[in-house]
Amino acid sequence: FQLSFLATFGLLYFTDPVAARLQWLPEWGGLRGAATSTLATQIFVLPWLLYTTGEMSWVALPVNLLVLAWVPLTMLLVFLTGLLALIAPLLAWPVSILAYLFLSYDLVVAKFFATIPGATWLLPAFPLWVVGLAYLGYAYFLYAQAKK
Numbered sequence: 001f002q003l004s005f006l007a008t009f010g011l012l013y014f015t016d017p018v019a020a021r022l023q024w025l026p027e028w029g030g031l032r033g034a035a036t037s038t039l040a041t042q043i044f045v046l047p048w049l050l051y052t053t054g055e056m057s058w059v060a061l062p063v064n065l066l067v068l069a070w071v072p073l074t075m076l077l078v079f080l081t082g083l084l085a086l087i088a089p090l091l092a093w094p095v096s097i098l099a100y101l102f103l104s105y106d107l108v109v110a111k112f113f114a115t116i117p118g119a120t121w122l123l124p125a126f127p128l129w130v131v132g133l134a135y136l137g138y139a140y141f142l143y144a145q146a147k148k
Helices: 002-022 027-053 058-067 071-087 087-112 126-147
Strands: 055-057 120-121
Touching: 002 027, 002 126, 027 055, 027 058, 027 126, 058 087, 071 087
Parallel strands: none
Antiparallel strands: 055 120
16 A cells, blocks of 8 residues: 555656656657656655665666556456456456466566566665655655746
8 A cells, every 4th residue: 555655646746857857768659658657656665665675676667668558458358357257257268368468478577577686686774764854855856846
């Protein structure tokens, strides 16, 4: 819940400032939009992730960019599988195979990048007061942006 809340907040309030700094990135295939939303959420959840896990992944951005385009379709297929399984289980089977393929793709990409040496950096304990300072800094940044 905490990560979802923070990611949503970051998406709502950090997307525009991040987008302003990614104008150099091409729009090709929605790349700029995907990179913008991914970075906005990752920037905002980073202090909490460092506090709760002590890990930081430099491969998170490329992984998200590779799987993000397929997430809505995957979610739709999983939803349809569940719905069809309630109505006519036999009809759910072919849809479930498609959902499985997309979910498998996500896992293969994540597992591949996770095997890269140094993909995740283990950091020393990140105190809660530092998290508080980080979010105060974010709040000040948003306040300064709103004043412009």
